[in-house]
Amino acid sequence: MPISIIDEFKIRRLEVLDESGEADAELMPPFDGNEIKKIFERIILARTFNQRALSLQREGRLGTYASILGQEASQVGSAIAFEQSDWIFPSFRETGVLLALGYPAWQLFRYWSGDERGMSAPDGLNIFPMSVPVGSQIPHATGTAMAMKIRGAKSASAVYFGDGASSRGDFHEALNLAGVFKAPAVFLCQNNQWAISVPRHLQTAAKTIAQRAFGYGIEGIQVDGNDVFAVYRATKDALNRAKSGQGATLIECFTYRLDDHTTSDDSSRYRSAEEVEEWKKKEPLIRLRLFMKKKGLWTQAYEDGVAGNALSEIDKAISQAENYPPPDKADIIRFTNARLTLRQKKELKTLGWEK
Amino acid sequence: MPWTKVYANKAEFEKISAEQKGLRGLTYREAILEATEQALTADKNVFVIGEGIDDPGGVFGTTKDLHLKFGADRVMDSPLAENGITGITVGAAVAGARPLLVHMRVDFLPLSLDQIINHAAKWHYMFGGAVRVPLTIRAIIGRGWGSAAQHSQSLQAMLLNIPGLKVVMPATPYDAKGLLYAAIFDNNPVIMIEHRWLYEHMGHVPAEPYKVEIGKGIVRRQGKDATIVAISLMVNEAIKAADELSKDGIEAEVIDIRSLKPLDSDLVIESVKKTGRLIVADTGWKDCGIGAEIITRVVEDAFESLRAPAVRVALPEAPTPASPALENAYYRGKNDIIAAVKKTLARS
Numbered sequence: 001m002p003i004s005i006i007d008e009f010k011i012r013r014l015e016v017l018d019e020s021g022e023a024d025a026e027l028m029p030p031f032d033g034n035e036i037k038k039i040f041e042r043i044i045l046a047r048t049f050n051q052r053a054l055s056l057q058r059e060g061r062l063g064t065y066a067s068i069l070g071q072e073a074s075q076v077g078s079a080i081a082f083e084q085s086d087w088i089f090p091s092f093r094e095t096g097v098l099l100a101l102g103y104p105a106w107q108l109f110r111y112w113s114g115d116e117r118g119m120s121a122p123d124g125l126n127i128f129p130m131s132v133p134v135g136s137q138i139p140h141a142t143g144t145a146m147a148m149k150i151r152g153a154k155s156a157s158a159v160y161f162g163d164g165a166s167s168r169g170d171f172h173e174a175l176n177l178a179g180v181f182k183a184p185a186v187f188l189c190q191n192n193q194w195a196i197s198v199p200r201h202l203q204t205a206a207k208t209i210a211q212r213a214f215g216y217g218i219e220g221i222q223v224d225g226n227d228v229f230a231v232y233r234a235t236k237d238a239l240n241r242a243k244s245g246q247g248a249t250l251i252e253c254f255t256y257r258l259d260d261h262t263t264s265d266d267s268s269r270y271r272s273a274e275e276v277e278e279w280k281k282k283e284p285l286i287r288l289r290l291f292m293k294k295k296g297l298w299t300q301a302y303e304d305g306v307a308g309n310a311l312s313e314i315d316k317a318i319s320q321a322e323n324y325p326p327p328d329k330a331d332i333i334r335f336t337n338a339r340l341t342l343r344q345k346k347e348l349k350t351l352g353w354e355k
Numbered sequence: 356m357p358w359t360k361v362y363a364n365k366a367e368f369e370k371i372s373a374e375q376k377g378l379r380g381l382t383y384r385e386a387i388l389e390a391t392e393q394a395l396t397a398d399k400n401v402f403v404i405g406e407g408i409d410d411p412g413g414v415f416g417t418t419k420d421l422h423l424k425f426g427a428d429r430v431m432d433s434p435l436a437e438n439g440i441t442g443i444t445v446g447a448a449v450a451g452a453r454p455l456l457v458h459m460r461v462d463f464l465p466l467s468l469d470q471i472i473n474h475a476a477k478w479h480y481m482f483g484g485a486v487r488v489p490l491t492i493r494a495i496i497g498r499g500w501g502s503a504a505q506h507s508q509s510l511q512a513m514l515l516n517i518p519g520l521k522v523v524m525p526a527t528p529y530d531a532k533g534l535l536y537a538a539i540f541d542n543n544p545v546i547m548i549e550h551r552w553l554y555e556h557m558g559h560v561p562a563e564p565y566k567v568e569i570g571k572g573i574v575r576r577q578g579k580d581a582t583i584v585a586i587s588l589m590v591n592e593a594i595k596a597a598d599e600l601s602k603d604g605i606e607a608e609v610i611d612i613r614s615l616k617p618l619d620s621d622l623v624i625e626s627v628k629k630t631g632r633l634i635v636a637d638t639g640w641k642d643c644g645i646g647a648e649i650i651t652r653v654v655e656d657a658f659e660s661l662r663a664p665a666v667r668v669a670l671p672e673a674p675t676p677a678s679p680a681l682e683n684a685y686y687r688g689k690n691d692i693i694a695a696v697k698k699t700l701a702r703s
Binding site: 087119121126128138140142147148151172174176177336337343 | 402431434439442443444445446447449451473478479482484485543617618
């Protein structure tokens with residue numbers, strides 16, 4: 001019997017804006033000048049938050065923090081593709097996504113200083129608390145997408161996770177289930193090349209993470225994760241597919257974590273300074289600035305103004321967070337069940353926490 | 356009240372039902388099926404998912420043909436991915452759905468524990484109360500037919516230690532329907548553990564949907580000499596034991612605790628204050644089991660009313676054997692409860 005080919009796959013990589021600031025005219029999303037400026041301003045805001053958070057951590061005013069430096073395009077580019085009714089499942093390294101979606105910065109500072117209320121999303125934002133456990137949020141997104149489908153809602157869910165999470169069973173089960181149930185979900189793998197100290201090539205022998213979609217019967221694509229326009233375009237396309245009943249997409253944002261894994265990590269112990277330097281040249285803001293300059297949208301004075309506004313906004317948020325009253329002790333028991341059990345009511349009394 | 360009665364078999368129920376004209380009887384399995392069907396009808400946000408639930412057998416008949424009535428979008432057969440499907444039900448629940456996840460065996464539930472313990476039980480708390488996880492998980496205890504070590508376990512105890520979870524174990528068809536219906540419409544994750552040997556049990560079940568309050572036990576038989584607190588299949592064993600003890604002039608009170616978390620310890624304490632003796636009959640192992648919790652609560656709050664040391668009737672500290680000969684020796688039942696009651700009476 002002859003051997004026949006029953007299926008083949010190709011993995012596409014999407015790039016719109018190159019490192020010299022040239023955009024592909026055909027692939028460039030239809031943003032006007034103001035929209036492009038807004039994207040730039042969101043990246044600056046995310047970066048400012050990030051810098052301030054790292055400083056506060058060093059001063060002992062914040063707990064462990066995970067830097068997003070270098071990944072702002074992947075975060076802001078995808079976030080601006082969502083609609084208000086979509087559901088977002090961030091990992092712990094998604095400050096840029098949250099801020100771009102309008103999540104209050106002061107609440108994020110509360111969260112990182114250790115306060116559950118920091119993750120209580122304001123009304124109108126369908127944002128889950130960031131997942132510190134690795135990858136366990138991926139099936140949640142499949143489930144929410146299925147709930148949307150059951151309820152006949154025209155919205156999708158999107159979940160962020162890293163290259164490390166793609167090795168977990170949760171990733172496999174969630175993507176497989178999304179394929180089986182044609183769930184309107186978008187899986188955004190933030191491949192930043194390092195899972196703490198584990199390099200990308202030790203996560204999978206596959207050439208790309210995107211190609212793993214093929215095995216689940218869903219769409220997969222790799223994008224230049226430092227190219228905000230490419231990330232936007234891929235995310236928007238995936239959301240359109242999801243909402244028109246064509247199922248889920250795995251997007252691999254190929255990017256790089258320029259800082260340590262978290263403030264408890266020292267990446268100089270496991271990767272070379274040369275590698276980091278090479279990636280610094282590719283960081284997302286450089287090419288966006290060049291592009292905007294060519295279009296007459298950027299001047300140094302403009303950027304200084306934007307940075308100044310961002311800093312005062314973030315500093316205001318820090319002071320709001322630091323002046324926020326501590327939670328009530330009764331919250332420990334109050335939020336464990338949707339309704340207090342008899343025993344919990346007694347416990348509140350015994351502990352003297354009842355008001 | 357007809358629904359407080361526990362009938363040992365179909366014949367017994369039919370005898371009563373003939374005396375009380377019009378009393379509607381269902382088996383435990385039918386009661387579960389009816390609760391599920393009525394919940395699916397009552398609320399379009401309810402959906403059922405599990406491995407093999409659309410099989411012609413329908414999980415021992417408890418989900419039979421539901422996929423034909425409600426469609427594969429609401430009654431979903433799932434690939435083998437226990438943690439994954441638990442994760443998607445958590446996600447769906449937060450987004451406003453009321454998922455019912457079915458594990459054909461409790462033994463498969465440990466594969467879901469990351470999602471149950473680290474997520475389902477925590478989200479409400481971690482969101483500062485902003486979201487709820489109205490998820491119900493059914494899990495079935497097997498026994499016999501060589502189910503053995505990995506397919507017959509009573510794993511309820513390990514779930515009782517987790518704040519944010521509720522655990523119920525109905526013993527009668529009435530409670531199976533009412534607790535499942537209550538669980539589906541509860542805003543917390545609820546795990547309902549069913550004993551496979553109860554499925555053929557018959558009892559009064561009203562046709563309309565109703566809820567049995569989660570967290571409330573019930574006195575199945577009144578007595579003054581000893582309190583037997585039992586769960587699930589052991590309730591039936593306790594009633595048989597009490598009937599036999601009665602012939603010797605010993606009147607045991609039997610409490611079906613029904614809900615293990617939250618636990619109705621007030622009901623137990625009230626009874627022990629009357630009887631002074633306490634026996635707990637569990638389907639699971641002794642160490643840190645429900646017996647440990649119930650006895651501790653009585654010791655904490657009503658120590659002076661105990662006239663003899665409490666006794667636990669529970670499985671020996673060993674996995675379930677496969678051999679029928681060993682199985683017979685392994686499982687606890689009526690005779691062990693009788694011996695336990697007599698032991699507490701002899702000590703006082």
